[in-house]
Amino acid sequence: MKVTMVRNNLEANDRLAEENRRLFDRHRLTVINLMSAPGAGKTSLLERTVAALRSELSIGVVEGDIQTSLDAERIERAGAVAVQINTDGACHLDANMVAAAVGQLELEKLDLLIIENVGNLVCPAEFKVGEHAKVMVLSLAEGDDKPLKYPLMFKESRVLLINKLDLGPYVSSDPKRIEQAARSINPEITIFPVSCKTGEGLEAWYGWLRRTCAESKA
């Protein structure tokens, strides 16, 4: 009988995440773990963010996808250095995958590293990768009930971007109800309602990134 022995995987992951974190801190680099369900707009947010901040901050991006390098290509066109991780079926990034990817980046040249996780509202929230902050995106089209139905990611995230505000007139969800539900799970969460299509609300998000990077350098 073939038996596979698995020790506490999460514990092993946490140790590797701490190593990643020490590496990032040595470089005074701010690292964001960006998470959402598929299609909430993580890559569109990154395109906008890179284009808006590239003159002030040197930005690197790690793109996590099960398959394809479509997202890394989009990000490089927007003007950041990007490394693609293909997880080959795995539903989240872990600290080991991120360690391999950041080995391909010149960290000493970066101010900000954004790690775009696999599109999944569940599993990525369970795995630290060495980030300073978890940031999540929820599309208005996904519905008001998502914080209560998928609480862990809302609980773990320091920032929630409610994206696709431009769809407001055409869907039944309400950003205020989403905010209320998210705060019932995580009273400290910072919330930015935005539209990556029109640009609405993005200045507040850029301001948060600027402040967070400045704190790492201080």
Place this chain on the structure above:
Amino acid sequence: MKVTMVRNNLEANDRLAEENRRLFDRHRLTVINLMSAPGAGKTSLLERTVAALRSELSIGVVEGDIQTSLDAERIERAGAVAVQINTDGACHLDANMVAAAVGQLELEKLDLLIIENVGNLVCPAEFKVGEHAKVMVLSLAEGDDKPLKYPLMFKESRVLLINKLDLGPYVSSDPKRIEQAARSINPEITIFPVSCKTGEGLEAWYGWLRRTCAESKA
């Protein structure tokens, strides 16, 4: 040192799924495993489907969610018998959870059982639960690139419903491009473009369900 031994979990799950399947077949019951990312519209589709077919078919629903019984309440209001599974953090349903849930249903009174999986475009596709067919929903708001980026669910599904056609004028995705990408992964897949808001396209889906149930009874 504490060591956890895990034999091939997927193999154990497959055996339990076969047991579920034999139980369903004894009752000449058609069982659908309904999957999608969070907020694609699985529960709205079920509300519409139950309301449209309840006079012809006796329908049961198993609702899989990490937390809450919001969905089971919606389905019962629409007129079907519903059992809620709370996975307590798990990102997919497995055969064991489904076995426990169907034990609470009078299967001999049902023609059709729909199992609404946890909202997740990745993990649910890996776990059989004893279903006759996997059916998936993709919202037009999620984007054209999803079949290539999350291929397994598209490969495993017999039917793809492209939902939220009503958002067509306000998003950049195109149902034709989604169809093309889905067929490049699974040439046999049956595709129904629909809107659970306006009802557009749903008759074709109801027809597929009627035919599939009739085949199980034959």
